[in-house]
Amino acid sequence: MFSGIVEEAATVVSLQKDQENLHITMTCSFTHELKIDQSVSHNGVCLTVVDIKGSEYTVTAIRETLDRTNLGQLEIGSLVNLERSMMMNGRLDGHIVQGHVDQTAVCKEVKEADGSWYYRFEYEFDREMAKRGYMTVDKGSVTVNGVSLTVVAPTENSFQVAIIPYTHEHTNFKQIKPGTVVNLEFDIIGKYISRMMAF
Secondary structure (H helix, E strand, C coil): CECCCCCEEEEEEEEEEECCEEEEEEECCCHHHCCCCCEEEECCEEEEEEEEECCEEEEEECHHHHHHCCHHHCCCCCEEEEEECCCCCCCCCCCCECCCCCEEEEEEEEEEECCEEEEEEEECCCHHHHHCCCCCCCCCEEEECCEEEECECCCCCEEEEEECHHHHHHCHHHHCCCCCEEEEEECHHHHHHHHHHCC
């Protein structure tokens, strides 16, 4: 389980196809603290560390993950938002994030607002899925590329988020522009409430 508070944006240094799998090798400042078989959130996707060499480590994404997320679009030099699993004896600074991406969205607009930025994302809307909590609500929580954010001005199939300078600098939001595909995880609490109300 994660909180959506990104620790660092890692840099992709190698991408290797292996049949239907993709081995993603990255470098970050805390590689030396990682261990084999550890779960780490990558752009909101929970992946297992399978190899560590010096300052670089590798995770593997299977075909299902590549089809449902933006990891298949990574390139050498891409930034990937990282978060290690949450320690249960600390504060929950973001919101409860599972690391299970629900679907992708496309950035439609980026507007600067006196030092901060507003990003608008659009996603494929499915009414039946929305009834099960796969949607955004005003001032609710959503995870975008692993970042816990507050929803602003949602519509049936889009929403905005406000990004402060710190988040812009320390995540891959600085690489997001109109047309960029991002990963979404809708709020798990909303999903449970929707499920209970269906009975």
